Amino acid sequence: xxxxxxxxxxxxxxxxxxxxxxxxxxxxxxxxxxxxxxxxxxxxxxxxxxxxxxxxxxxxxxxxxxxxxxxxxxxxxxxxxxxxxxxxxxxxxxxxxxxxxxxxxxxx
Ligand SMILES: [Zn+2]
Numbered sequence: 001x002x003x004x005x006x007x008x009x010x011x012x013x014x015x016x017x018x019x020x021x022x023x024x025x026x027x028x029x030x031x032x033x034x035x036x037x038x039x040x041x042x043x044x045x046x047x048x049x050x051x052x053x054x055x056x057x058x059x060x061x062x063x064x065x066x067x068x069x070x071x072x073x074x075x076x077x078x079x080x081x082x083x084x085x086x087x088x089x090x091x092x093x094x095x096x097x098x099x100x101x102x103x104x105x106x107x108x
Pocket of ligand 1: 002003004006029033034035036037
């Protein structure tokens with residue numbers, strides 16, 4: 001069995017539906033080929049992730065929107081930061097105005 005044949009037979013190998021003779025040939029090839037071992041590992045990991053996603057209903061398949069909650073949280077943080085700075089600047093200006101008025105009233 002060559003790499004192309006292994007690749008074509010990996011899914012039935014993983015699911016256990018590959019014939020015994022092909023399984024033997026595939027295992028023999030895997031002993032000699034790191035590339036196909038890597039491909040097997042990748043397919044097994046993908047199958048595992050797929051299994052997890054199917055069983056966990058809170059996980060989204062749509063990876064395009066994976067950044068949305070992160071971006072929303074970052075925007076909230078920026079707005080809160082701006083609000084805090086605005087309040088601090090207003091308090092500082094009020095304090096300066098109070099000192100000026102107190103100084104002027106003291107002179108008068
Ligand atoms: Zn190979």
